[in-house]
Amino acid sequence: MLDFRLYMAQRLSALVMAPFVIVHIGVMIYAIQGGLTAAEILGRTQGSLFWFLFYGMFVVAVSIHAAIGLRVILFEWAGLKGTVLSVVAWAIGLILFAMGANAVWAVTA
Amino acid sequence: MKVARAHPLWLAYILHRASGIALALFLPLHFWVLSLALIDAARLDSFLTLTELPMVKLAEFGLVFLLAVHMFGGLRLLAMEWLPWTAPQKTWAVAAVAGSLFISGTFFLQAI
Numbered sequence: 001m002l003d004f005r006l007y008m009a010q011r012l013s014a015l016v017m018a019p020f021v022i023v024h025i026g027v028m029i030y031a032i033q034g035g036l037t038a039a040e041i042l043g044r045t046q047g048s049l050f051w052f053l054f055y056g057m058f059v060v061a062v063s064i065h066a067a068i069g070l071r072v073i074l075f076e077w078a079g080l081k082g083t084v085l086s087v088v089a090w091a092i093g094l095i096l097f098a099m100g101a102n103a104v105w106a107v108t109a
Numbered sequence: 110m111k112v113a114r115a116h117p118l119w120l121a122y123i124l125h126r127a128s129g130i131a132l133a134l135f136l137p138l139h140f141w142v143l144s145l146a147l148i149d150a151a152r153l154d155s156f157l158t159l160t161e162l163p164m165v166k167l168a169e170f171g172l173v174f175l176l177a178v179h180m181f182g183g184l185r186l187l188a189m190e191w192l193p194w195t196a197p198q199k200t201w202a203v204a205a206v207a208g209s210l211f212i213s214g215t216f217f218l219q220a221i
Contacts (some may be wrong), residue, residue: 011190015184021180022210025173028216032169036160040152042146066133073130092133101139106147 004070013065020058045107052108059100067093128175135172162195181207 031040045051060064074080080088144171145153181203188199 008110009217011187014187018180020177025177026217028173030221032160034199036157037155038146038150043148062136066136069129070133073126094157096136096140099137099144102147103140103143106144109147 009064013061016061025033042107048108055104059104063097063100066096093096124178128179131175132179141149
């Protein structure tokens with residue numbers, strides 16, 4: 001239950017995220033040295049245009065990617081289809097985007 | 110339809126799908142915790158002290174593994190679909206990238 005546009009959006013969002021994931025894992029390994037604190041995280045991210053764009057694009061790509069991925073699984077394993085499937089997939093994508101955007105704003109603004 | 114569960118590629122498929130589902134379920138929690146920085150930084154800090162617990166460290170290890178295995182599994186899938194190579198060539202290419210990344214990453218993390 002995946003038309004060509006959804007297939008391409010899924011693959012392109014994956015390609016966009018591959019370098020983001022590598023950087024994200026690197027930052028995690030670096031950041032947990034000596035424990036995690038809010039001050040340390042915010043000291044790195046607050047007021048940074050770079051991290052705002054990095055995490056902002058990451059959130060956009062992951063919202064698209066997770067919504068389409070779960071759409072396939074809900075079709076194959078839960079038997080959802082048609083309008084119900086589209087509405088659920090859109091809801092997943094929009095909720096993830098809203099929560100992700102809120103998180104990015106919270107740590108970079 | 111017969112499901113070829115004994116085939117190694119079935120394992121690759123189910124690992125990619127299971128890691129994808131787990132990551133998608135984790136994301137809302139991840140975003141919610143980070144958004145605490147905006148409304149209650151002290152609460153974020155008290156949440157972050159949980160990361161000292163061995164159980165939480167183990168769970169973090171699991172999450173990083175899920176993220177990495179989903180990424181490499183996805184790159185494998187993209188190579189299979191889009192690159193006109195033979196399957197063994199793609200396997201070696203992915204192994205080479207993964208190995209190089211591991212070695213250079215280990216060096217970099219010692220350097221910083």
